[in-house]
Amino acid sequence: MGAIAFPMPDAGVLARREAIIAGLSQLVAPNALITGEDERRPYETDALSAYRRMPLAVVLPSTTQEVAAVLRYCRQEGVPVVPRGSGTSLSGGAIPQEDAVVVGVSKMSRILSIDYANRVARVEAGVTNLAVTGAVSAEGFFYAPDPSSQLACSIGGNIGMNSGGPHCLKYGVTTNNVLGVTLVTLEGEIVEIGGSHLDSAGYDLLGLIIGSEGQLGIVTEASVRILRAAEGARPVMFGFPTSEQAGAAVAAIIGAGIIPVAMEFMDKQAIDICEAFAKAGYPMDCGALLIIEVEGSDEEMDAGLARIVAIAREHGVTTVKESRSAMEAAAIWKGRKSAFGATGRVADYICMDGTIPTGQLPHVLRRMDEIVKSYGLRVANVFHAGDGNLHPLVLYNCNDPVEAQKAEDAGMDILKLCVEVGGCLTGEHGVGIEKRDLMNVQFNPEDLAQQMRVRAVFDPAWLLNPAKVFPLEGRVVA
Amino acid sequence: MIVHTPTTEAQACAVVKSVVDSATPLALCGGGTRAGLGRPVQAASTLSSAGLTGITLYEPAEMVIAARAGTPLALVQETLAAHGQILPFEPMDHRALYGSEGEPTIGAVAACNISGPRRINAGAARDSLIGVRLVNGRGEMIKSGGRVMKNVTGLDLVKLMSGSHGTLGFLTEVTFRVLPRPERIVTLQWRGLSSDEGVALLSKALGSPFEPMAAAHLPAGLAGEAALTLLRLENFADPIAYRAGELAALLGAYGVPDRLEGAGPDALWRDIRDAAFFADTGEAVWRLSLAPTNGPKATAAIARALPAARSFHDWGGGLVWLAVPADGDAGAAAIRAALRPLGGHATLVRAPDAVRAAADVFQPLSGPLMRLTAGIKTSFDPAGIFEPGRMYAGI
Ligand SMILES: Cc1cc2nc3c(=O)[nH]c(=O)nc-3n(C[C@H](O)[C@H](O)[C@H](O)COP(=O)(O)OP(=O)(O)OC[C@H]3O[C@@H](n4cnc5c(N)ncnc54)[C@H](O)[C@@H]3O)c2cc1C
Ligand SMILES: Cc1cc2nc3c(=O)[nH]c(=O)nc-3n(C[C@H](O)[C@H](O)[C@H](O)COP(=O)(O)OP(=O)(O)OC[C@H]3O[C@@H](n4cnc5c(N)ncnc54)[C@H](O)[C@@H]3O)c2cc1C
Numbered sequence: 001m002g003a004i005a006f007p008m009p010d011a012g013v014l015a016r017r018e019a020i021i022a023g024l025s026q027l028v029a030p031n032a033l034i035t036g037e038d039e040r041r042p043y044e045t046d047a048l049s050a051y052r053r054m055p056l057a058v059v060l061p062s063t064t065q066e067v068a069a070v071l072r073y074c075r076q077e078g079v080p081v082v083p084r085g086s087g088t089s090l091s092g093g094a095i096p097q098e099d100a101v102v103v104g105v106s107k108m109s110r111i112l113s114i115d116y117a118n119r120v121a122r123v124e125a126g127v128t129n130l131a132v133t134g135a136v137s138a139e140g141f142f143y144a145p146d147p148s149s150q151l152a153c154s155i156g157g158n159i160g161m162n163s164g165g166p167h168c169l170k171y172g173v174t175t176n177n178v179l180g181v182t183l184v185t186l187e188g189e190i191v192e193i194g195g196s197h198l199d200s201a202g203y204d205l206l207g208l209i210i211g212s213e214g215q216l217g218i219v220t221e222a223s224v225r226i227l228r229a230a231e232g233a234r235p236v237m238f239g240f241p242t243s244e245q246a247g248a249a250v251a252a253i254i255g256a257g258i259i260p261v262a263m264e265f266m267d268k269q270a271i272d273i274c275e276a277f278a279k280a281g282y283p284m285d286c287g288a289l290l291i292i293e294v295e296g297s298d299e300e301m302d303a304g305l306a307r308i309v310a311i312a313r314e315h316g317v318t319t320v321k322e323s324r325s326a327m328e329a330a331a332i333w334k335g336r337k338s339a340f341g342a343t344g345r346v347a348d349y350i351c352m353d354g355t356i357p358t359g360q361l362p363h364v365l366r367r368m369d370e371i372v373k374s375y376g377l378r379v380a381n382v383f384h385a386g387d388g389n390l391h392p393l394v395l396y397n398c399n400d401p402v403e404a405q406k407a408e409d410a411g412m413d414i415l416k417l418c419v420e421v422g423g424c425l426t427g428e429h430g431v432g433i434e435k436r437d438l439m440n441v442q443f444n445p446e447d448l449a450q451q452m453r454v455r456a457v458f459d460p461a462w463l464l465n466p467a468k469v470f471p472l473e474g475r476v477v478a
Numbered sequence: 479m480i481v482h483t484p485t486t487e488a489q490a491c492a493v494v495k496s497v498v499d500s501a502t503p504l505a506l507c508g509g510g511t512r513a514g515l516g517r518p519v520q521a522a523s524t525l526s527s528a529g530l531t532g533i534t535l536y537e538p539a540e541m542v543i544a545a546r547a548g549t550p551l552a553l554v555q556e557t558l559a560a561h562g563q564i565l566p567f568e569p570m571d572h573r574a575l576y577g578s579e580g581e582p583t584i585g586a587v588a589a590c591n592i593s594g595p596r597r598i599n600a601g602a603a604r605d606s607l608i609g610v611r612l613v614n615g616r617g618e619m620i621k622s623g624g625r626v627m628k629n630v631t632g633l634d635l636v637k638l639m640s641g642s643h644g645t646l647g648f649l650t651e652v653t654f655r656v657l658p659r660p661e662r663i664v665t666l667q668w669r670g671l672s673s674d675e676g677v678a679l680l681s682k683a684l685g686s687p688f689e690p691m692a693a694a695h696l697p698a699g700l701a702g703e704a705a706l707t708l709l710r711l712e713n714f715a716d717p718i719a720y721r722a723g724e725l726a727a728l729l730g731a732y733g734v735p736d737r738l739e740g741a742g743p744d745a746l747w748r749d750i751r752d753a754a755f756f757a758d759t760g761e762a763v764w765r766l767s768l769a770p771t772n773g774p775k776a777t778a779a780i781a782r783a784l785p786a787a788r789s790f791h792d793w794g795g796g797l798v799w800l801a802v803p804a805d806g807d808a809g810a811a812a813i814r815a816a817l818r819p820l821g822g823h824a825t826l827v828r829a830p831d832a833v834r835a836a837a838d839v840f841q842p843l844s845g846p847l848m849r850l851t852a853g854i855k856t857s858f859d860p861a862g863i864f865e866p867g868r869m870y871a872g873i
Binding site: 118173197198199229231251255296300304388426435442447451453 | 537538539540541542562591593597598601602604605614618619620621622624625626627628629630631632633634635636637638640641642646657658659661681684685686687689714716717720724767768769770771793796797821822823825840841843844846847850851853854856857858869870
């Protein structure tokens, strides 16, 4: 692979590398500045590892003030900056370029305060998603957005990508669960947006920052909503003969007024891969599987499940497997949550992330299969069925450049299909570099120019994460 | 006053283009009931969404509805009700407060981020708004978001539009995510608690696993002689019965609550949603948003400075509705001083024009925030034609 273009590095910046490093060394502690080639190597790429660029230098500040000093300096010197959390972006959002300084928040990983009465926690941006839940779980609370990468990914990265997860069907994504942030602008200004209250004053800048992929500033702290966990939760597995039947069951459940906490869909290919890895007891004779989770007391879950099972039966369900213990429940989720890792063991894959109107599901599944077959490849599908967020995994062999290109092309065709049926290019992984050149498929030039004018308010010289989100051609600067 | 009433998006673009060169200010309106909130706007002409009506997409099984901006809110709600669905954020109806008779539109609900008591659990209008089409200040049609809930494609201009009060663009179509209407609604009611006790009770309930959908405290004298502390549960019938019992037990220290259903509590929640207790009084009305446990602290501090102030607490204490005498600065200085050590913000929702022209209606922003705000305004509306000064001077 390697078809996605990067901007030409600024020769002037490259030539001044030593001076720039010397300047940075005045601003942060010695162990916060990484310049050696081997030490920089881990920052070359993120989870879109087919692409990599060696950054000019890496800075890992420990305080908001240090971040501000570094950004002020980089802007003054005209040096591009790439914000980084844990580097698990699947769209290349945190991939640097040769003339850029990576500013990582991984050292800023403290939980600053927890206020149970007001159901809010103040955390530094580098804390992992799971650590937030870990810090409050003893009191029965949790942080709702639960990306499958939650063990590794940071709150800052979650804010960058507006990340979601299986439980977002009921609890919303990152943007619905953050009350305030401390943002450092490229000017080095420290801006407090929102706080520990709802509906912050003025324009919804919080809503704008979340999902802006590190293009508007670096988030150093966040106030996140913490919620009281339900008394219990029970995932149930439903096996259907065909994807169509499973899709129809999803629509019927929602149509009946039931919003489970999660509704995850896996097709035959994904069932095979995940079962081989996780031994979750998935039914092997099914064409599609739904994992539906309900919450509440035992009686509440029984009652809710009875309704769901009745609807599933109307749609030809052949296997219903309830988890009878915490271990069984964990196994059911383990299969789903390890889908990406398990797939990686059987083949290389590109994970796509489009969203479609759920009514288009049967059509899209059929078309996707045709698209991928036409390239001579295979696809495994796992996705958040309740909200139509697809994750087709296009399987290929990365040692075969021709096949790799085919996989990338097939992926792009799938995303175009998502837009064609009324959906969008990315539901939770972001545009990054990966889908940058497809933005024209979803937006016309006026739409894009308006977004870029807003971007330019924060970064007129286009130095923050410059190669991401917007096509390199036709950029609007201030 | 010229009123432009386009019936197509192209016509709306043409109206904006026709005033852009001369930078002639344009008021935007939906049902034309506008007047109350925000700073008074001087505009030569008005661009109305009254000609842009109709539901353009409704897929109950996908929980999504789209309508042109001028569509009456009532029509949207009736359409949803016919399929057993609701707008999750329970939009407030300001007509009681302003004493006007217009027809609220879905576009203005989006533009002003109008929400109600369910906000604490189900989010604000902005949380359900998933797509917009708008005319920007260059007369261009812009779309952002779409019809699917999960979407991180590019910058989220949808959120920016929500709560921009018409200052960034003229919405022509809005798309919301909807939810099933609950099968049953039960209100638990405690009588005679102080505000501190009431908010502590609500806080404990909201930190329980039993999912109250709304949580309010009304001091004595607002809705009857006794103070009322209220929790609303919504769900299928069985979970509600169970949760009501568990909550009553958990909160046993505060006494045994009444369990209410039907028209009485529905009307009470409507009054809370619409701040109707302050409807006919001529007082100035403020809306404070702050951390829930700071609610009683804020009202106590304000009462010291403004003894005539009356208030009640929604969102478990996080939303304070406040009525004060409408003279002077309508309490602006005292209220904002009380909030300073507590955090949060205050909006002057109702006051005479002269007061709103002089006082800050919306919470003043820090220097850096104001600069970003001004930049965003310019990025959408370089000539400054839309609702000039509605939110802040120059915005
Ligand atoms: C196995 C696997 C499973 C995944 N599952 C999911 C899933 O279920 N749901 C989901 O949504 N995503 C998922 N992802 C994608 C990824 O984990 C998320 O996008 C995550 O939010 C990235 O967090 P990070 O800390 O790794 O950020 P990074 O990858 O470091 O950065 C992501 C983006 O945010 C920006 N950024 C990072 N930190 C900051 C900051 N402090 N301030 C401003 N901008 C910043 C970066 O510039 C970049 O654009 C998965 C990834 C993997 C590898
Ligand atoms: C006299 C009166 C004044 C009110 N003022 C406000 C108020 O200022 N803010 C508030 O939150 N609620 C206000 N309300 C509450 C009102 O009930 C709701 O906002 C309602 O939904 C208004 O609907 P409408 O169509 O009448 O909007 P309007 O009252 O006509 O407009 C309200 C605001 O929305 C903006 N707006 C309307 N349509 C569009 C559009 N298509 N695109 C962009 N912006 C648009 C207007 O510029 C204005 O700032 C007011 C109600 C009354 C009766």
